[in-house]
């Protein structure tokens with residue numbers, strides 16, 4: 410019997426044994442009843458593929474570009490704080506694995522290593538994730554630091570203004586740590602509360618009052634392109650592009666903030682339509698299989714990102730574990746593309762998926778019965 414985990418779910422099973430319970434629950438868990446987390450898997454599982462035969466798929470490529478930078482596969486690494494909860498080499502291990510797989514990592518501003526140290530270990534493209542701070546100077550300073558260190562875009566997380574209710578963390582009295590990325594900043598009387606992964610109150614440096622005008626201001630005042638993260642409505646996709654975003658990540662923060670939102674794949678078509686080609690659209694949330702990546706691309710995502718599986722890979726085998734997780738997705742996507750008659754990512758289309766059983770066509774509709 411093979412001893413290595415053969416899929417990402419098995420990585421999580423092993424990781425669960427190895428990561429301290431408070432950290433594991435913080436990583437795996439979500440807001441209130443975790444309905445969105447479960448729904449996300451259920452929706453991916455309910456989308457069916459329509460395989461096509463006798464297409465020459467001898468030469469297949471998963472390569473694509475994001476904001477003009479080439480990546481070997483349409484799977485990027487989501488920003489997620491504190492990788493040291495899963496492995497002592499933390500984000501250094503993760504960024505090496507991303508580079509080896511030929512893809513891009515988005516570094517969380519709440520990483521357990523400085524953005525400069527992570528950039529030094531990177532061999533692939535990097536984006537830096539941050540928030541709107543109440544102090545506008547600090548917001549620009551953080552972006553400038555990332556630019557100086559070689560990051561090629563700023564990912565602004567929009568959906569983390571309000572403190573979420575995470576019941577596992579409450580039960581565990583979970584207290585996280587601080588990030589060295591804030592140590593160099595002069596925060597004055599403001600603080601950063603990692604424990605809740607959310608603003609703690611008036612002293613928090615994050616700006617709960619920020620609006621689309623602030624996005625426009627930010628995008629006009631930094632040199633790097635801006636990608637926004639946390640879009641779950643077509644209107645907000647349109648407003649992001651109108652206010653300077655070059656990329657839009659359809660995301661519900663992995664179900665960690667607001668519970669009972671739809672799965673991201675359910676709102677992806679609406680956002681793609683509203684953005685109307687004025688920005689690139691990406692998706693995250695629940696990506697665990699190559700078929701999930703294929704379905705997101707079929708519905709208009711340019712690339713996907715994944716969060717929790719990075720921790721599962723790290724906990725099992727550090728850099729090699731993250732690499733293995735990325736390799737699993739790559740191999741599964743490659744096989745899916747081949748069996749659906751796609752030689753490259755451009756040829757993946759909505760004609761290759763279905764959400765309604767073809768069997769329904771064999772039955773009269775309810776209206777016909779009446």
Ligand SMILES: Cc1cc2nc3c(=O)[nH]c(=O)nc-3n(C[C@H](O)[C@H](O)[C@H](O)COP(=O)(O)O)c2cc1C
Pocket residue numbers: 435436437487488489490517518519538566638660661662663664693694695696714715716717718
């Ligand atoms: C432990 C953990 C920490 C996270 N920290 C951040 C963060 O600092 N900034 C951010 O924008 N998103 C953060 N996220 C959300 C991820 O970027 C991403 O949206 C989510 O994990 C995607 O869902 P998935 O985990 O099902 O792949 C975090 C997620 C997890 C699991």
